[in-house]
Amino acid sequence: MRVRETKILGSWEFTPKAFPDDRGVFAAPFQEAAFLDAVGHxxxxxxxxxxxxRRGTIRGVHFADVPPGQAKYVYCPRGALLDVVVDLRVGSPTxxxxxxxxxxxxxxxxLYVAEGIGHAFIALEDDTTMTYLCSEGYNPTGEHGVNPLCPELAIPWPADVAQILSERDTAAPTLSEALAAGLLPDFEECQAWYAKLRST
Structure with missing residues (x-):
């Protein structure tokens, strides 16, 4: 498996070797040994x-309170999408x-997205499927979002795809508004959480 850390500390891309034949294709998108070697826990x-x-659907930018946050290991078993990681950790160099x-x-x-990092994607084809492996269950009181169209984030969503957003994501605060409201994770607290995970 090929592993590449993205420019956002705490996020890695994992690309497995695929084995195609006349029946189809086989691959292992998650491999524990490669994950442990990269992430450390x-x-x-x-x-x-x-x-x-549907094509053009944007989901995100979503994140959860840390600790415990919610780390995600995501892949696309059908269709295609652009996956976006956003560093929302206050005090982070990025x-x-x-x-x-x-x-x-x-x-x-x-793509692995550590706790405290924002996550979003846009579907490039109809019936695009995303599978998420999550470190924590859904916690409605601890889950938040930043508007994916926030000009401060300047995410390069494709110009040729009509965008479809939920009411929740449309109403989400901008980065500055989320910062002013004290919603964003703290980088040092996230680093301490990652260290705790590695130690156990």
């Missing part, structure tokens, strides 16, 4: 999520910056 699995989206990775059912690559 096992992936705790508390919940799996599944979403199917605060407010993002990285974009294409996930699709051909490469079957995956």
């Amino acid at each position: 096992p992936l705790r699995l508390a919940q799996t999520n599944h979403s199917t989206s 605060f407010g910056e993002h990285d974009v990775v294409r996930l699709d059912s051909t490469a079957l690559n995956a």
